Amino acid sequence: MLTKFETKSNRVKGLSFHSKRPWILASLHSGVIQLWDYRMGTLIDRFDEHDGPVRGVHFHKSQPLFVSGGDDYKIKYVLEGHDRGVNWASFHPTLPLIVSGADDRQIKIWRMNDSKAWEVDTLRGHMNNVSSVLFHSRKDIIVSNSEDKSIRVWDATKRTGLQTFRREHDRFWILCCHPEMNLLAAGHDSGMIVFKLERERPAFSVSNDSVYYVKDCFLRFYEYSTQKDTQIIPIRRLGSATLNQGPRTLSYSPTENAVLICSEVDGGSYELYIIPKDSFSKGDTVQEAKRGVGGSAVFVARNRFAVLEKSTNQVLVKNLKNEIVKKSALPIVTDAIFYAGTGNLLCKAEDRVIIFDLQQRMVLGDLQTSFIRYVVWSNDMESVALLSKHSIIIADKRLVHRCTLHETIRVKSGSWDDNGVFIYTTLTHIKYCLPNGDCGIIKTLDVPVYITKIFGNNVFCLDRDGKNRSIVIDATEYLFKLSLLRKRYDHVMSMIRNSELCGQAMIAYLQQKGFPEVALHFVKDERTRFNLALESGNIQIAVASAKEIDEKDHWYKLGVEALRQGNSGIVEYAYQRTKNFERLSFLYLITGNLDKLSKMMKIAEVKNDVMGQFHNALYLGDVQERIKILENAGQLPLAYVTAKTHGLNDIAEDLAAKLNDNVPILPSGRSRSLLVPPTPVLCGGDWPLLRVMKGIFEGGLDNVGKGAEEEYEDAADADWGEDLDIVDVEKIQNGDISLVLENGEENEENEEGGWDLEDLELPPDVETPKATTARSSVFVAPTPGMPVNQIWVQRSSLAAEHAAAGNFDTAMRLLNRQLGIKNFTPLKSLFIDLNMGSHTHLPAFPSSPIISLAIERGWSESASPNVRTPPALVFNFSQLEDKLKAGYKATTAGKFTEALRIFMSILHTIPLIVVESRREVDEVKELVIIVKEYVLGLKMELKRREFKDNPVRQLELAAYFTHCNLQPPHLRLALMNAMSLCFKAGNLITASNFARRLLEANPAENHGQKARSVIQAAERNMRDSTQLNYDFRNPFVVCGASYVPIYRGQKDVLCPYCTSHFVVSQEGQICAVCDLSVVGSDASGLLCSPAQIR
């Protein structure tokens, strides 16, 4: 039984839940009716209408009313069967069933139809009168209470007692069930309790993109990204005989796909399930789980979990076979353990938590806390939230306290978002907590939910029915506050611009947190604006606001602030607006503005303000004026004294005349001087202010600089023939050079069956080195095993694999036999690369030699260990395909030397390529032919350029080039070239032949035109000015060395590797095309795949 709320009062005889609000009515024996909020635990109201005991109360379902007092139930059935008086009867919420309790200490279940009801079963167990009994509204159970001071729970189908809860002194009188929620209330002699029978929090564990949780009797998982919910495996039906024995916590190890489920069964126990990789089991068969007893169990590493053994206060570390690997005593009396990073545990005691390192056996962190219920780590494991019933403590990974929040309503769950904000739920709200402890409400909740994960604005949670839900929240407020906190003012600014954030609360927050300048942006009200502007020292805005408001008080405040800042212009303005002449005069005095000061004097005169006038005269040091004022004011003696003192004798005499005989006598022997205020160092103007970088809030966001446009780089230095129009080169390049080499099915037969046959041969271990401490016992060191590269050599007849193994002589012999290669010099760097790339280097024991490990190819997850596979080679076919494309590109761009280099390197690498399938073997062989044609063609083209002084040879080579098997765009370019050359040399017939071939090859429009005009010109003038060794009507191949045509029927010899043709005289020479093999030698053919050997 989980008690949620308890009251102390007179005997409670009637109870009623409000269907929507967290209210409960309790009617007391004393005649009082109380209305409680059971969530907040407060008494909302009391009603003293009744004089005697109130037997029953009931809320109206929809209206704000309740009834109390006498019961007016309409009796429909007479239940006969109880021996003594029936105290209570109630209906089943959906089925035609009635349950009744009576003074015969029995509970009877009745079935009814329209006309009658009959007894079905009797539940015995109560020791005294049964006061109240009812069907649970959401579960298949019956709850009853009695004057025997107990509440009993019964299985409604099996009709057996499930559980009994006893109270020490109080007899129970009334029971009541919440119509919608999982809540019950019971009234007793001295108050009432609100309680629930079972926990409703699902056990769950979040792992990356998914949450694993238990619902009913299944382990399920929910993927956040796809919002897909999947049932994984059935788990053991935990004690249906007893309540509240369902799974409490769940721990998941993603790498091993293992789940630990803990429950209260047997006083705390766990079950370990391994989720089968392939199938989320369809059947209902429960996997035989590994079990154990323990307070709590969590994974502490990928394949280790810790189990708390409360009796001895130690932690057992176990492996996935449920075997104990290690035991470790805990430094504090622990009642639960939680994960705290690999190998670490967060141990919870009554009043504190610690982080304990299992390996070092050391306490890494320690924190005094209230009773912690749940622990939530941030994604980066840097921060932890410790949830207790009414508070949240945020600490870092060493349990250094950061902040504590207190909640009046119970805290339920929480999760960290990616920005380090902790989002949590109470019974009624979703709230946030910033790293500095500021918190606030995000949203109200109708029903409690348990947050599992936060993704941006989405809060994912499980509800009490075990359903995954996603709640979209407005994160603006806390993100705004977070940005302020982190001083990310650019974010702040953009949020101010783009979202609706204004509101008194936000302004108050900003002011309180010392950001009045930010608050300024929200405020429309001029008075608030004015105050904020003053607070942030923003005079401009303050002036603008003051103008709008135009009240004396505000001008005054503005003046004070402006004075503080030394902005005399504004001060003057403010004083002027308030007509504060005294201050204004004084301002002019201290700023040395004598002109204005004298103006002030005049104003005073006009206004007849004698005192003001006099002050100004004093400030100005204007003696005559002073005398005049005194005189006008009738202060003749003073005027006289003044005049006399300052030596204005004429005036003094006039005045003396007016005074008649009453001329004051001046003290003698004193020297006199005119007191004039010192001239200010700085006259007028504002105080100089330091130049300050404009804050982001003043200037606003800079416009993001325009992205520089990427310059397009084109193939500028194309080098195609002199007369050729090369405008279209680029178009061609992007056009139809598409080499269609299918790449599929390359892993067709990756099984390497041939290698599996024999295992690594190891000498039988005669002497097993026993780990004995006696060194004297005879130890014979084993003979060294065979290095992997030797195994490669033994099993392979592929040259590349021999080269990788470092056996260059056998590799060369193989190449010589297979391809007739005799010139190995071009292959030197390739051999060395193969060998150098054959092993990795593993640093092992400190200061000991490293371990070299042979890299094998065709690795797969399911490959068996200890079965050696052939070496992974540094060259592969796909690299050659890339190179081929690069070669084509260089050719198109006219960079022939570069292109030739690329094609040669392909030709040199192919003998050291290994592919898997026969199909790929064919592709490799095809590649040899393609590349050979280009090599020959490009060599001829480069040769042609050396014959500047031999136009005939030039024409011939250009012509032969068009007979190499090139890609269509290249062929077109070659034809254009040959056509232009022949046309210019006056060989019009040959030129027109090229033109025709060009037209057949889909040329670009302008090229086609050119070709047609060449044909027209040739038709007018059918002649060749020079005789070429070129008969295009007669099929021929070009000799790879002498570049002469070998017409059909003439004798030739071949290169055994690249299959280039040669005139007979070349026999026995190194092939001039591939530069590797001996022309005309015997060879067995290219061997580049184990598939060819099988």
Added chain:
Amino acid sequence: MATAPDVLFNLRNNFYLGAYQAAINNNDVPNLSEEDAIERDCLVYRSYIALGSYQLVINEVDSSAATPLQAVKLLALYLFSPDSKENTISSIREWLGDAAIGNNPILRLIAGTIFMHEQDYNEALKYTNAGGTMELYALNVHIFLKMNRSDYAEKQLRVMQQIDEDHTLTQLATAWLNLAVGGSKIQEAYLIFQDFSEKYQMTSLILNGKAVCCMHMGNFDEAESFLLEALNKDAKDQETLANLVVCSLHLGKPSARFLSQLKLSDPEHVLVKRGLTAEENFDRAMQTVG
């Protein structure tokens, strides 16, 4: 069941995982027993050796120091002056023959290490095979792997697992063996290095371990990123450079610069030697075949 905190745990762990500077910097552990203090000093001096500061160790350890420290000094001498290797070896033999100190585990460990460098595995095993400490067992695993005898290495590893399966050296040795036997075990090796990288400071040893696993699984792109990360930590680390050469070769990227860096930082490195031997082999083979 041990209850006392393992005060030298961090120091040892740093040393095994290649965080040598961290081991040196955090050696100030209070309240050490005499025995622990000697172990601490050994670990610190061995860290200096691993960092190549041989001279420092040779100068600081005087003749009055305890046997284990003397042994560590011998290792420094051996690695410092290749010319006087013979002397060092003969003195270590002499000490091993001394009944009073010959059984000291550190002395035996150093002997095993030196004979491994000499590639005399039989001689190394003569002193280490009896084991006795986790380090000795781990070294045995290492030696057997060098001998291509993974079957023996596995037996040795099982002994370690029985003592403490979660010990850093047990885990490391498991990874070595897994890599050596290959196949599906490589993944397990990767997970071990992954665990280390999550739990402890990232070192080039761990990064190289991960990279090597990736390369053996055919994942050279990922391996490259680990190696570049390791290069950021220590631009002169020989294993990082050597593995980068290998990785670049497989990716078809230029490797020459890494190789010349490696030649500068360790002209005796296995890979440098492999390259030189390969060149010689090639020329010789050209003579015979060509």
